Amino acid sequence: MTLKKLRASDKMKQIMAGYYMMGNQAEVNGWVTSGAPVELLYAMDIYPVYPENHGALIGAAKQGPYFSDFAEKRGFSRDLCSYARCDIGCVYAGTSPIGGLPKPTFLFACNNICNTVVKWYQVLSRIFKVPLFVLDTPFVRKELKESYVKYVHDQLYEFVDFLEKVTGRELSDSKLRETILNSIKGVNAYSEVLRMARHKPSPLTCFDAFINMAPIVCLRGTEYPIQFYAEMKEELEERVRKGEGAVDNEEIRLLWDNIPVWYRLKWFAEFFAERNACLVADTYTNAWTGFVSMDKSDIFWSMAETYTFIYLNIGLEHMAEAINRLIDFYDVDGVVIHSNRSCKPYSFGQYELQKMINAPSVVIEADMVDSRAFSEAQVETRLEAFLEMLR
Amino acid sequence: MNVGYLCTYTPKELIDAAGFTPIRIFAGDAQISLATAHIQSYACSQARGSFERALRGELDVQAVVFTRCCDTLMRLADIWERNTEMKVYNLEFPTRVEEKSKEFYFNELKDFVKVLEEWGGEVTLESLKESFSLYYELEEKLKKLFSIKPDYDTAKKVQEMNVRDAIKLVDERLREAEGEDKKPRVLITGSVCPFVEVYKLFEDAGFALKDDICTGTRFFTFNTPPRDIGSVDEGLRFLVEKYFDKAPCPTKHFPKDDRFNYVLELAKDCDGVVFLLLKFCEPHFYDYPQLKERLEEMGKKVLLLELEFPIASYEQLRTRIEAFYEVIA
DSSP states (O other): OOOOOOOOOHHHHHHHHHHHHHHHHHHEEEEEEEEEEEEHHHHTOOOOOOOHHHHHHHHTTTOOHHHHHHHHHHHTTTSSOOOHHHHHHHHHHHHOSSSOOOOEEEEEEEETTTTTTHHHHHHHHHHHHHEEEEEOOOSSSSOOOOOHHHHHHHHHHHHHHHHHHSSOOOOOOHHHHOOOOOOHHHHHHHHHHHHHGGGGSSSSHHHHHHTTHHHHSSBBBHHHHHHHHHHHHHHHHHHHTTTTOOOOOOEEEEEESSSOOOHHHHHHHHHHTTTTTTEEHHHHHHTTOOOOOOOOHHHHHHHHHHHHSGGBBBOHHHHHHHHHHHHHHTTSSSEEEEEEEHHHHHTTHHHHHHHHSSOOEEEEEEEESSGGGGOOHHHHHHHHHHHHHHH | EEEEETTTSOOOOHHHHHTOOOOOOOOOOOOGGGGGGGGGSSOOHHHHHHHHHHHTTTTOSEEEEEEOOOOOHHHHHHHHHSSSSSEEEEEOOSOOOOOOGHHHHHHHHHHHHHHHHHHTTTOOHHHHHHHHHHHHHHHHHHHHHHHHHHOOHHHHHHHTOOOHHHHHHHHHHHHHHHOOOOEEEEEESOOOOOOOOHHHHHHHOOOOOEEEEETTTTOOOOOOOOOOOOSHHHHHHHHHHHHEEEEOOOOOOSSSSSHHHHHHHHHTTOOOOEEEETOOHHHHHHHHHHHHHHHHHHHHHEEEEESSSSOOOOHHHHHHHHHHHHHOO
């Protein structure tokens, strides 16, 4: 079974190689969490380092257990998030599949994706002895209260002061607006790529989306994603014109929930393709499509709103609503739910969501990076039975 | 009405002042079975065990207040609401505990007062003053009791009863309390442990105890004596001060690393430190390696005990605690 490859993936590798090279030359860099408002960094020519993306890379390189071991030997529990364990492991190992991350000038953790990152970055701040800024976004279980937005809004201003102090540079308002505009354009271009999966058969799978998501995470606010995703879309349009699906004889359309199982991407892709099932979309990459609106004249206020009401920082009712929108939009027959040991805010509540969404679903137990938590036979049996039921 | 809560950052005073009884929810003795259909096994057994009791109908509480202290509690609120008859409210205690977060928390408390009123309660200046003074009395008396000899049985019980009864209970225990002869002293640090038999194992082994446990000393270690208040809002401002300045918990972010400094200070007059950690408790497990290193630099012996509730084998724990005693004594 050979999977259909997108030309875009080669281009993506080049872009990301460039991104990592930039990191080695950058004068000032900040380690940031994936849901943090990176626009402020790019607007001040600060290079953002993404430990989570690095963790995904380690997972995809099947090096999770190897690098985790360096952290475990220091006393970090195997029950901690595997992104954190592997990244901390790499710091102690002094290397990684890409030769390690550049040492941080400062650390920036935003808890809109989890409170785990706050603890993880505290650990890093003690190792590197550099300043840590925590952007505290209240959890929006029901309504997004104005007091929440105000709290985050004020912290954004405080963060700018922090950045100006750490770097000795000044934030220019026009540069920030330009960066945010780029961010919006990039996010739109990326959304259009994902939306191509609406076609039947779908020209892409969520695995294509996973593999090619790094630019929207790491380079959001620069020109790169805008151009890259425009090209990727053209390639997908070409497939649509030819009536070519990402999976041959697409019979079943599925939605994926949670972070990918990075060390098994190919295995999953083949498993579904062989059974004429296509995972057309997922909740993970779609979490990056809601970023940044500028419908208010106060851009700090709209940034505060956007970054607080983010997929992992909202209550189950909101999450179910979002999943149901995807089910409807992509016309999927079923949902494959990854119960991810490493990600509690993403995984707890999944059993409830199963009852709240408008499609049948199956839960598989795994971990995003740590392959020791993966049982092939168990996952295979579950998925086989689920696909059988959907037919 | 009884209002349940799980986290010590819950302002019990407000619940009491509204005319309700705040009741702390702990995991129980029964094996966890019903909860497994609602939350994964890699949630800590305090979360699963507490929810198990709710599902079994063992809790006499009609509402529950959650705080977003960790990722597990954050999600548990919704799961709880969907599967019980109880009212559920989420009070956002900021993760960043510092001057600049105070206004936000003050607003959260104002919103909480409204919710308590929707539940049929009423917070007045008089009721607030009374609750403040009662809780202060309870906290000071518990401090006194623990300074004579830590009493985990009492500490647990007071968290499950009305503050007025709790004061009477502590008064009784204070009358009986006796100090101990000099023994090697151990600091027990960790998250929750409502199973008082565990502390008994330490005493049996020959240790004098000191603790930094969420269900023990952290429950009553506040540093803000009541002051005269002229309005409910002033009372809420007082609560902000009180809770921001309580014994620090690892779920929070303190710009000056207050949490580490607090534990290191507590450890100074102890001979050893035991990390009594609940499996899957991320906030504590992230701190553990670096905190352990700092403690060892101070010359302290350190032991890690990982627990799951209900506790499967006390004997196994006993063996490890006795071995640790041998190392120290």
